[in-house]
Amino acid sequence: MSRDAAATRRKILDAAVEEFSARGFAGARIDRISEVAAANKRMIYVYFGNKEGLFSAVLHHVIGTLIAEVPVTEDDLPGYAGRMFDHLLTHPEALRLSLWRQLERPAIGPDAADVYTSKVQAMAGQHGSAHPSGLPATDLLVLVQGMAASWLISPADLLAADGADPTSADRLAAHRAALVEAVRRVITPDSHPTAK
Amino acid sequence: MSRDAAATRRKILDAAVEEFSARGFAGARIDRISEVAAANKRMIYVYFGNKEGLFSAVLHHVIGTLIAEVPVTEDDLPGYAGRMFDHLLTHPEALRLSLWRQLERPAIGPDAADVYTSKVQAMAGQHGSAHPSGLPATDLLVLVQGMAASWLISPADLLAADGADPTSADRLAAHRAALVEAVRRVITPDSHPTAK
DNA sequence: AGATTGTCAATAACTGGTTATTTACCTAAG
DNA sequence: CTTAGGTAAATAACCAGTTATTGACAATCT
Numbered sequence: 001m002s003r004d005a006a007a008t009r010r011k012i013l014d015a016a017v018e019e020f021s022a023r024g025f026a027g028a029r030i031d032r033i034s035e036v037a038a039a040n041k042r043m044i045y046v047y048f049g050n051k052e053g054l055f056s057a058v059l060h061h062v063i064g065t066l067i068a069e070v071p072v073t074e075d076d077l078p079g080y081a082g083r084m085f086d087h088l089l090t091h092p093e094a095l096r097l098s099l100w101r102q103l104e105r106p107a108i109g110p111d112a113a114d115v116y117t118s119k120v121q122a123m124a125g126q127h128g129s130a131h132p133s134g135l136p137a138t139d140l141l142v143l144v145q146g147m148a149a150s151w152l153i154s155p156a157d158l159l160a161a162d163g164a165d166p167t168s169a170d171r172l173a174a175h176r177a178a179l180v181e182a183v184r185r186v187i188t189p190d191s192h193p194t195a196k
Numbered sequence: 197m198s199r200d201a202a203a204t205r206r207k208i209l210d211a212a213v214e215e216f217s218a219r220g221f222a223g224a225r226i227d228r229i230s231e232v233a234a235a236n237k238r239m240i241y242v243y244f245g246n247k248e249g250l251f252s253a254v255l256h257h258v259i260g261t262l263i264a265e266v267p268v269t270e271d272d273l274p275g276y277a278g279r280m281f282d283h284l285l286t287h288p289e290a291l292r293l294s295l296w297r298q299l300e301r302p303a304i305g306p307d308a309a310d311v312y313t314s315k316v317q318a319m320a321g322q323h324g325s326a327h328p329s330g331l332p333a334t335d336l337l338v339l340v341q342g343m344a345a346s347w348l349i350s351p352a353d354l355l356a357a358d359g360a361d362p363t364s365a366d367r368l369a370a371h372r373a374a375l376v377e378a379v380r381r382v383i384t385p386d387s388h389p390t391a392k
Numbered sequence: 393a394g395a396t397t398g399t400c401a402a403t404a405a406c407t408g409g410t411t412a413t414t415t416a417c418c419t420a421a422g
Numbered sequence: 423c424t425t426a427g428g429t430a431a432a433t434a435a436c437c438a439g440t441t442a443t444t445g446a447c448a449a450t451c452t
Contacts, residue, residue, distance in 0.1 A: 002416080002417095003415085003416055003417070003430075003431050003432075004431090005430075005431065008431080008432085023222065023300075024220065024222060024223075024299060024300065025223075026219065026220060026222040026223030027220075027221075027222030027223075027300065029406090029407075029408095030407075030408060030409085031406090031407075031408090039432085040431090040432055040433050040434085041408090041409090041433090042409095042410085042431095042432070042433070042434090043431075043432065043433090045408090045409070045410080046431080046432090050408080050409075051408065051409090096299060098351075099295055099299060099349070100299060101351075102349060102351060103220060103292060103295060103296065103299075104219075104220065104223065106351070106352065111353055112351070112353055112354070113353035113356070113357070116353060116354045116357040117357045117358075119357075120357040120358055124358075129358055134377075135374050135377065135378060136358070136370065136371075136374055137357075137358065138354075138355070138357045138358040138360075139347075139370070139371050139374035139375070139378075140374075140378075141354065141357070142346050142347055142350050142354060142355065142371075143343050143346050143374070143375065143378050145346060145350065145354075146342045146343050146345060146346020146347075146349070146350070147339050147342050147343055147346070149342060150338050150339050150341060150342020150343070151335075151338055151342075153295070153298060153342070154338050154341065154342070155294075155297075155298060155302070155308070156302065157307055157308055157309035157312060158308070158312045158334075158337065158338060158341075159334070159338065160309070161309070161312040161313045161315075161316040161333075161334045161337070162313075162316055162320075162325055162332070162333065162334040164334075174332065174335070175332075175335050175338075178331050178332055178335035178336075178339070179335070179339065181330075181331065182331060182335075182336075182339050182382045185381045185382050185384065186378045186381050186382060188381065198450090199396085199397055199398075199449085199450060199451075200397095201396075201397065204397080204398085225440090225441075225442095226441075226442060226443085227440090227441080227442090235398090236397095236398060236399060236400085237442090237443090238398075238399070238400085238443095238444085239397080239398070239399095241442090241443070241444080242396095242397080242398090246442080246443075247442065247443090393452100394451100394452090395450105395451090395452085396449105396450080396451075396452095397448105397449080397450070397451090398447105398448080398449070398450090399446105399447085399448075399449090400445105400446090400447085400448100401444105401445095401446095401447105402443105402444085402445085402446100403442105403443085403444085403445100404441100404442100404443095404444105405440105405441085405442090405443105406439105406440080406441070406442100407438100407439085407440075407441090408437105408438100408439095408440100409436105409437085409438095410435105410436080410437080410438105411434105411435090411436080411437095412433105412434095412435090412436100413432100413433080413434085413435100414431105414432080414433070414434095415430105415431080415432070415433090416429105416430090416431075416432090417428105417429085417430080417431095418427105418428090418429085418430100419426100419427090419428085419429105420425100420426090420427095420428105421424100421425090421426080421427100422423105422424085422425085422426095
């Protein structure tokens with residue numbers, strides 16, 4: 001039996017991503033993580049300190065990857081929404097962990113304030129604090145993120161309201177198209193505002 | 197000390213709403229609920245069976261109220277978004293419990309399939325499965341709900357990207373306006389689609 | 393009386409964290 | 423080349439405090 005600190009640390013982290021993603025902080029069990037990782041429980045405390053330290057490491061890993069792989073393209077918000085949707089679809093743990101973080105431990109995890117601030121300022125540009133669309137830049141970014149995640153956080157009974165299977169590849173592609181188009185409309189400055 | 201079954205049941209339910217909303221199913225403690233309710237722990241099992249039964253009752257109560265008080269006005273989606281935002285703002289437990297339900301116990305809680313199905317059909321109307329806007333009715337409803345909740349589920353570092361206090365009444369009113377306007381744009385069929 | 397409503401205390405299974413100890417690997421002296 | 427010793431890595435057993443749930447019993451109302 002060989003000894004490999006990096007590999008053990010990695011196995012623990014992977015198992016922790018799975019466990020915390022599935023059950024959240026309060027629901028996660030250290031024993032289950034060590035079992036899945038095929039590592040001794042004690043090693044978790046050696047490498048990560050305590051349960052919260054492990055949760056923090058998981059958050060940094062997964063959310064850090066999300067931020068790195070889905071850059072905010074402030075000049076192409078529809079594309080950003082589409083790519084975000086794709087990433088959340090292929091990395092369900094990213095969305096689940098983000099939600100659990102928000103609900104259970106908002107203070108823990110990576111701080112993306114600098115990233116967001118610079119993007120928001122870039123969007124605002126010379127137009128005061130508003131995007132060319134006329135909507136405040138921060139609100140726009142928040143709305144786009146909410147739209148990108150909406151399908152994946154909605155209850156199944158809503159997603160299936162039209163009878164189609166909400167998880168089929170076709171349905172997901174159709175929603176992706178609707179998402180991108182909806183964002184395009186949001187950022188399009190209207191030429192002739194209507195009353196209703 | 198007088199005896200009042202209905203009052204005791206109600207106190208337990210109120211305390212459970214608070215506890216489950218704050219900590220979720222796994223994080224909630226029966227002891228804390230009975231303490232806050234000033235009721236004996238045993239009564240929880242008499243009235244609600246077990247922890248899951250209590251969680252289910254909480255979900256039915258809070259989400260049922262949400263569905264009743266914020267009807268889906270399919271002919272006024274911007275207004276629906278605004279009223280949903282208002283309700284979630286004044287009833288934070290409704291959003292938190294919805295999220296926790298989705299993450300921890302998706303199978304539990306009220307089933308709104310019939311409500312959604314009829315609204316989606318009404319929106320689709322004579323236009324096949326699509327809304328007058330050209331977007332699929334289900335997707336539209338999902339997106340609008342995601343938009344309404346986006347401010348309230350976003351991390352603080354994003355909300356404060358423009359330096360303003362994200363919880364101030366002014367800021368919330370400004371975001372509400374942006375939300376309603378964004379939804380209006382999404383449902384407006386465009387007269388002259390542009391490339392980018 | 394008879395059913396409902398409430399109290400108290402016990403229990404059996406867990407849970408995060410720790411202590412004491414062993415095992416594998418590397419290096420430098422003999 | 424071998425081997426003694428130091429150190430990082432891993433493990434098993436354990437602990438003290440919780441946790442949800444229940445059984446037995448008392449008070450109250452109709």
